[in-house]
Amino acid sequence: MSLTDYFIVLFIALFMMYAIYDELITARRRGDTRLRVPLKRRNGLDSAIFIGLIAILIYRNITSHGTQVTTTLLMVLAFFSVYLFWLRQPKLLFKLEGFFYGPVFIDYRRIQSMNLSEDGVLVIQLEQRPLHIHVSKLDDLESIYHFMVRQHLADS
Template sequence: MSTTDIVLIVVIALMLAYAIFDEFIQPLRQGGTLLRVPLRRTNRLDTLIFVGLIGILIYQNIIHNGTVLTTTLLISLVAMSLYLFYIRRPKLLFKATGFIYTNIFIPYTRIRNMNLSEDGILVVDLEKRRLLINVQQLDDLEKIYKFIIENQ
């Protein structure tokens, strides 16, 4: 087993661990999830370029009679990438005491101001940061508004 195969195994294992964490553990953190809002996907072109580059590596590995293990690991890496960036949906999870956005728990007490931009992006101002939450459907903004009003 080469160093390349070991690195591929580690990367695939980390991607799999993140997928399991995001799908099964994240909704249970900080109490039960009271509201789940799907978000818009970003960086689709970046993922397509990444998958294309790995496709070139697979082609080169097959042409130069590389090991079957390396080819299999590269195909697994493509499959995990496609799952994480095209099949899995990013989500905003609202809990009793805060919300989870991009895997970070943010308590409601940190919110200083909330605004809605003209293009339907929810702008949440924290102490030192501004979050731009881009929901998938505009109706979800109303759900978020009602949820925050009822739970504050």
């Protein structure tokens, strides 16, 4: 295997670890999941460009009679990319002490304020920067609101 193949294996391993963490570990970390809210997919153009570049690399490797190992590794990388960017549903997981937004856990005590924009985006102001949460269904905003109110009453 060449150095390029080792880098591709590294990226595949990183994608696989992120997928396992996102699907299996975050649901079990920090206690039971109280509320699960699906989010809109974002960065579709970026992911299409990335997968297109992988497709170009596969084509280039095949036409220049590159190794079969490199072609196979690139196909596996393309599969993981399609899964992570287009098939996997991003989600917001509410726990007892906080919530997971992507791979990051945010404690409820860090929330300074919450606002709802006109286009249905929930803006949660933290100490340093705001989080813009784009839910896939607007009805989920009401579920988040009721959950946060119950959480605030339980903390009081």
